[in-house]
Amino acid sequence: MTTTSRRRALLWIAPALLLVLALMYVPLLQNIRLSFYNWSIFDQEMNFVGLKNYRQALADPFLGTALRNNIAYALVSVVVQVGFGLVLASLLDRFATGRLQGFLRSVYFLPATISMTVTGVLFTFVYDPNAGILNAALEAIGLDSLTRAWLAEPSTAMGSIIAMSQWQWTGYITALLLVAIQRIPTEMYEAASLDGAGPVHQFFAITVPLTREMVAILSLVTVSNALLLFNEVIVMTNGGPNNSTQVLGTIVYQNAFVNDRMGYAATMSTLVLALTMGLGIAQLLWTRRKRVSL
Amino acid sequence: MATRRDVLAALTAGAAALALPSCGASAGDDSTLTVLHKWPEGDHKKYFDHVRATFEERHPGITVEMTAVQDDPYKQRIQVLTASRTLPDIYFLWPGSYGEKFARAGLTDDLTDAMAGEWEDSVSSIAVDAYTYEGRRYAVPISMSGKYMVANTAMFAEHGVEIPGTFEDLLTVCDTLREAGVEAPIAMGNQPMWPGVHYLTSLVAKHVPEEEFTRDVEPSTATFSHPGYAQAFADLGELAARGFTPSANGISSDSAKAAFLNSQSPMMFSESNQFSTFQEKNGAPPEIAESWDFFPFPSIPDGAGDDESLTGAPDGFAINPDSSKVELAIDFLRMITSPEMAAAMLEMRDRPSVVIGAEDRVDDVQPQLTRALEHLDSIEKFNIWLDMEAEPQVAQAWLTxxxxxxxxxxxxxxxxxxxxxxSDALR
Structure with a gap:
């Protein structure tokens, strides 16, 4: 590229670059700066407190609960949405063809098109202890002992929220993985079956390695979504019962908008940022090393 | 080389994009009065549209720009506007420590002199007192609501139980109803957590003396040493075990209300501003509309607190002291609390106004609502919702x-x- 055309190109991307800088990186830096201050909205003065917010945050009992919940959500999501999604996609690719495949893909994809808030409200009914269909279903098959107030008991509330998200997003991830699988040349499977490899062997020897990049990106997206979890919790439990469903998003929100501790909330979100970035970088490095190309 | 046209195009695109987020900020010109409140729904909107139209008609050249957002988003919105000091001219405020924080920070115009005399005398004094901080009025109340137990009188008659007078009686009524097969004598959905706090507000007021409570609301002096607190929690637990919908913490408040409306549960802790929803014209089943009554939270005669107080609160509007239209804003609030607008509020929103005698100007007020208004007039002090009275972190702890x-x-x-x-961590 000549200097002139490079300069011209720069000029053309300048507006977008400026926007990204102004709307993303400047607030990000401001947020980090704010995390060293105490600031109440009623008091326009910001007081510098150094690392006090960080010390307090690391000792905050809610942070532990939140991290545990976010990590549980991330782990389950990666296993179910990406892991099970890959199996489902490969089954769809293999055994469902033509219209049936299109139909099934739409069926699986459908939950992802419903707004998260609507899903949250919908599942509050599913989990309703007296009128919910989950308890009714358990009773119908004689498992009365398993019925409970799913969202009201600290031991089951977070699990119930996680389960709902799997219902909503597995189909979406499956649809994306199906595209990746369909890009694999069929000759590879033909050659493998001539060599005597069964469907399971083919899955692990061909499908898994050749979709690794897509799987990696989807895992990254799933994990970072897990760390940004917020809507589902607010709609279904608001962090309760007994704070058992607090996640990073809800404690940041609560500190900023309920408790009026803007500086502390900024500290929490800086920690979330560090965590997400760390995970993202690690994941990208790991997959780059293991990349397989056709 | 980059031509001049390229430069121009790029700059224009950039400038246009950067200008986008800045538009839509609050209007600052002198002919627009900005109002922010938390009633976006149906009838409320109709009422506020009526208020706006009437005000604009009486003040030619003035436009009222009204924004309404629901409860929780409202808190967030007001927080952001406060932080950036771009509050509208008139905004809704909850009473209790929530509103007092705004008054203390100088974010509310002092309305003491404006209200003194006729204006103040025309509205309920407990409502005015609820919006008073250190002797100064910081907001004008417009409506108010009290917590009452509502009862399905047909179900009461069917099971041979009477309206309970004391808390012990209430527990006995619950037992009798349960024995007769009513699974949930009191419909309760505590999933959003505030319904539980409304019970606690009443119980704590009855069990803890006012001076102890006032001291404990302030984290720097709080001791929570009075045994009444533990008793209040014990009472709530007892009531939950013997009367509430099972697993109440997992049930939404709407489902609980539906259980009352469908005659599954004969009782519910409701609010006088909800009474209109028990009317047939507002969708209530005729069985309920024809046979329901209300009673104040039952008495606890040996409680150390105030047995006569009532849980409830007024709703009010504060004026931004930095506004260039303070006089106009005062006129606006004066108009909302005029007898005709108060009557319109009762008629259009079915919401009890704070204006004394507003119900006399409306033809067919629900008899129950009339009695509730009489009761509200006789009350000397509101117990403001604990989650609004306490400091935010402590409020959160009350919910839990x-x-x-x-x-x-x-x-x-x-x-x-x-x-x-x-609370101690906040010292």
Whole structure:
């Protein structure tokens, strides 16, 4: 590229670059700066407190609960949405063809098109202890002992929220993985079956390695979504019962908008940022090393 | 080389994009009065549209720009506007420590002199007192609401029970109803957590003397040493076990209300501003519309607190002191609290106004609502919702405490200790 055309190109991307800088990186830096201050909205003065917010945050009992919940959500999501999604996609690719495949893909994809808030409200009914269909279903098959107030008991509330998200997003991830699988040349499977490899062997020897990049990106997206979890919790439990469903998003929100501790909330979100970035970088490095190309 | 046209195009695109986020900020010109409140729904909107139209008609050249957002988003919105000091001319404020923080920070115009005399005398004095901080009025109340137990009188008659006078009676009524096969004598959905706090507000007021409570609201002086607190949690736990919908913590408040409306539960802790929803024209089943009554939260004769007080609160508007239109804003609030607008509020929103005698100007007020208004007039003090009265972190702890007491998962003494720890951390 000549200097002139490079300069011209720069000029053309300048507006977008400026926007990204102004709307993303400047607030990000401001947020980090704010995390060293105490600031109440009623008091326009910001007081510098150094690392006090960080010390307090690391000792905050809610942070532990939140991290545990976010990590549980991330782990389950990666296993179910990406892991099970890959199996489902490969089954769809293999055994469902033509219209049936299109139909099934739409069926699986459908939950992802419903707004998260609507899903949250919908599942509050599913989990309703007296009128919910989950308890009714358990009773119908004689498992009365398993019925409970799913969202009201600290031991089951977070699990119930996680389960709902799997219902909503597995189909979406499956649809994306199906595209990746369909890009694999069929000759590879033909050659493998001539060599005597069964469907399971083919899955692990061909499908898994050749979709690794897509799987990696989807895992990254799933994990970072897990760390940004917020809507589902607010709609279904608001962090309760007994704070058992607090996640990073809800404690940041609560500190900023309920408790009026803007500086502390900024500290929490800086920690979330560090965590997400760390995970993202690690994941990208790991997959780059293991990349397989056709 | 980059031509001049390229430069121009790029700059224009950039400038246009950067200008986008800045538009839509609050209007600052002198002919627009900005109002922010928390009633976006149906009838409320109709009423506020009526208020706006009337005001604009009486003040030619003035436009009223009204924004309404629901409860929770409202808190967020007001927080952001406060932080950036771009509050509208007139904005809704909850009473209690929530509103007092705004008054203390100088974000509310002092309305003491403006209200003194005729204006103040025309509205309910407990409502005015609820919006008073250090002797100064910081907001004008417009409507008010009290918590009452509502009862399905047909179900009461069917099971041969009477309206309970004391808390003990209420528990006995619950037992009788349960024995007769009513699974949930009191419909309760505590999933959003405030319903539990509304019970606690009443119980704490009856069990803890006012001076102790006032001291404990302020984290720097709080001790939570009075045994009444533990008793309040114990009472709530008892009521939950003997009367509430099972697993109340997992049920939404709407489902609980539906259980009352469908005659599954004969009782519910409701609010006088909800009474209109028990009318047939507002969708209530005829069985309920024809046979319901209300009673104040039952008495606890040996409680150390105030047995006569009522849980409830007014709703009011504050004026931004930095506004260039303070006089106009005062006119606006004066108009909302005029007898004709108060009557319109009762008629259009079915919402009790704070204006004394507003109900006399409306033809067919629900008889129950008329009696509730009479009762409200006789009350000397409101117990403001605990989650609005306490500091935010402690308020959060009260919400959790309600759930713990209802689930029976923690002893009353430990729940008090949890509260104290959170409050002490704020010293």
């Amino acid at each position: 405490a309600g759930q713990a007491a209802i689930a029976g998962s923690r002893s009353p003494e430990l729940i008090v200790q949890d509260l104290k720890e959170i």
